[in-house]
Amino acid sequence: MELRQIQYFMEVAKREHVTEAALALHVAQSAVSRQIFNLETELGVNLFIREGRNVKLTMIGQMFLEHMEQAMKVIEEAQREIEEYLDPKKGTIRIGFPSSLASHTLPTTISAFREHYPQVKFQLKQGSYSELIEGVINGDFDMALIGPVPKQEKKVLGTTLFTDNIVALLPSTHPLANEKAIKLGQLREDSFVLFPKEYVLREIIIRACEQIGFQPKVSFEGVDTDSIKGLVSAGLGITLIPEITLVDGFPRSTVKIPIIEPEVTRTVGVIIPRERKMLPTVRLFYDFLKDFFSRLDRYQM
Template identity: 75%
Template sequence: MELRQIQYFIEVAKREHVTEAALALHVAQSAVSRQIFNLEEELGVNLFIREGRNVRLTPIGKIFLEHMEEAIKVIENARQEVQEYLDPEHGKIRIGFPSSLAAYTLPTIISAFREQYPNVKFELKQSSYHDLISGVIRGDIDMALLGPLPIQEKKVRGDILFTERLVALLPIHHPLANKRTLNLNELREDSFILFPKGFVLREIVDNACKQFSFEPKVSFEGEDIDAIKGLVSAGLGVTLIPEVTLVDSLPRSTVKLTVLEPQVTRTVGVIIPAERKLLPAEKLFYDFVREFFALLGQFQK
C-alpha cells in the first residue's frame, strides 16, 4: 500500500467522482483509476460502488476511509514535527475561536505573539462552542480559545486564562438607560436578543434568568455577536453579552450596564487535545498564551 494510493482514495471518497478528484490532484483520470484499482486488488475488497461517472463508498470503504484519514493525519503531524523541530519559529498553528473572542481577545494575543515570533503562520477558524471542542478532539484544529472552559470533556484539557462579566446592553432610550447598574429581574418584561438554544452564551443567560424564576422573552436570535449588538442598537431589544466584546467601543445608541444580581460571569480559556502531544510551534504558542494572561492578571491586580 503506497501513500499516493491512500491520498488518491481519500480524494475520490471525498468528491465521489473520479474526474473531479483527478482535477483536484492535478493528475490524469487514468492514473487515479489505476491506483484505486491496485488498492482494491491489494486489499481484496471493493471500496467503491460505481454509478456511471460517480462513485460512492461501500460499507467497508467507509470504515477504511476513517482509518486512512487518521493515518494521513499521523503522517502529516510527523512531517510537521520534524520541520518544526528544526525550526519551531516557522511552524503553523490552527486555532479555533467563537465570535465573542474574535474582535479583541484573539487579535490581541496573536499580535503580541507575532512581535516575538513573526514567522509563525496561523490558520484561523471561527465556530460555535461545541464545534470547537469537537474540532480539537478530531484534530481539525490544534487548539481553541473559548468560554467557559469545559470541565466534563475528558478528551481535551486546558487552562483558564481569565474570568469575565456578562453585561447588559440596552438601547439608549430604554427606561433603565440612565442607570449604571441593574438587577436582572428588572429586565423580565423586556424583549431579549440572544444566541439560539444550544449556544453556551444562551445557556448562561437562561440560567441567570432562572435565578429570578423567569425565562427571557426572546424576540430575535442570532449566531453572530455583532449582529446581536446591531439589533440592540436599532432599539429592538436588550441582551447580555461578554464585556470583552465591548472593549473598543459601544455600538451606537446603546448603553452598557453592570448586572449586580446575579453576577453573570464566564471563564475564558484555551483547550488542547488530551491525547496528543503538541507540535513545537503549537507548544510555543500555548505556553505564550498562558504566560501572557498570567502576567496580565498580575498587572491588573
C-alpha cells in the same frame, strides 16, 4: 499500498467524481483511475460504486476511508513534529475559537505572539462550544480558546486566562439606558435577543435569570455576537453579552451597562488535549498565552 494511492482515493471519495478529483490533484484523470484500480486490486474489494461519471463509496469503502483519514492525521502529525523540532519558530498552530473571542481576544494575542515569532503560521476555525471541545479531542485543533472553561471534560485540560463580565446591551431609547448599573431583575419584562438553544452563552444567561426567579422572553435569536448586536441596535430587544465583545466599541444606538445582583461572569481560557503531547510550536504559543494574560492581569490590578 502507496501514500499516493491513499491521497487519490480520499480526493475521489471527497468529490465523488474522478475528473474533479484529478483537477484538484493537478494530474491526469487516467492517472487517478489507474491508482484507484490498483488499490482496489491490492485490497481485493470494490471501494466505489460507479454511477456514470459519478462514484460513491461502497460500505467497505466508507470504512476504509475512516481508517485512512485517521492514518493520514498520524502521518501529517509526524511530518509536523519533525519540521517543528528542526525549527519550532516556523511551525503551524491550529486553533479553534468561538465568535465571542473573534473580534478582539484572538487577533490581539496572535498579533502580540507574532511580534516575537513572525514566521509561525496559524490555521483558524470558528466553532460552537461543543465543536471546539470535540475538535481538540479528535485532533482537528491543537488547542481552542473557549468560554467558559470546561471543568468536567476528562479528555481536555483547561486553563483559565481571565474572567469576563457579562453586561447588558440596550437600545439607547430604553428606559434604563442612562443608568450606571442595573439589577438583572429590572429586565424581566424585556424581550431578549439571545443565541439559539444549545449555545453555552444562552445557557449562562438563562441560568442567571432563573436564579432570581424569571424566565427571559426570547424574541429573536442570532448565531453570532455581531448579529445579536445588530438586532439590539435595530431596537428589537435587549441582550446580555460578554464585555470582551464590546471592547472596541458597540453598535450605534446602543448602550452598555454593568449588571449587579447577581453579577454574571464567565471564565475564558484555552483547552488542550489531555492525552496528546503538544508539538514544540504549539507549546510556544500555549506558554505565551498564559504569560501574556498573567502580565495583563497584573498590569490591570
